[in-house]
Amino acid sequence: MKRILGAILKTGRVLLAVAAGLLLVYNLYMLAARAFFGEEMPMFFGVASAAVVSGSMEPEINVGDVVIIRAQDSYGVGDVISFSNGDGTYTTHRVRSVREDGYETRGDANNVSEEVDKSAVVGKVVLVIPGLGAAAAFLQTPAGMFAVCGGAVAVWFLAGLISPRKEKRRKDGTQGDAETEN
Numbered sequence: 001m002k003r004i005l006g007a008i009l010k011t012g013r014v015l016l017a018v019a020a021g022l023l024l025v026y027n028l029y030m031l032a033a034r035a036f037f038g039e040e041m042p043m044f045f046g047v048a049s050a051a052v053v054s055g056s057m058e059p060e061i062n063v064g065d066v067v068i069i070r071a072q073d074s075y076g077v078g079d080v081i082s083f084s085n086g087d088g089t090y091t092t093h094r095v096r097s098v099r100e101d102g103y104e105t106r107g108d109a110n111n112v113s114e115e116v117d118k119s120a121v122v123g124k125v126v127l128v129i130p131g132l133g134a135a136a137a138f139l140q141t142p143a144g145m146f147a148v149c150g151g152a153v154a155v156w157f158l159a160g161l162i163s164p165r166k167e168k169r170r171k172d173g174t175q176g177d178a179e180t181e182n
Helices: 002-037 132-139 142-161 164-172
Strands: 047-051 066-070 080-084 090-098 102-106 114-117 121-129
Touching: 002 142, 047 121, 047 132, 066 080, 066 132, 080 102, 090 114
Parallel strands: none
Antiparallel strands: 047 066, 066 121, 080 090, 080 121, 090 102, 102 114
16 A cells, blocks of 8 residues: 555656646746747747636636637638737637638627737637636735645645655665764
């Protein structure tokens, strides 16, 4: 049983380290793309994400959801696309018709259509993660950052307390400390 617990803890530590590393690489890329290259919505391997801040696509996409957007060569009627408004903000609406130079879009909860130039389109919404935008907004606050850091330290500390290395040292008859001869 202890051997299984040790293997689970070791696997958990490795997965935690890999996830933290990937998150670090992603965040550094996004930061650099915004700061040095002026990209408002950087694409990471052809994919971007955005938190929804308006209810124009309700009930399908709600305020506080996160949308995952993938760039494509073309978009069709019924596709939900995100596009730049030209002022650093983005809109996510459904394509109502395809035109030669762009698209006619409208939010599901709106009564007015919008013309969008093809060059303004970032991509098609391929995934909606409900509520993640609210969680992401919380994590950007001091309390959220403290919660994440504190949680990570607590998990690492607790995993160390239960580590099978202590049990192995007891079986081997060593304490792990340097012994001195007199």
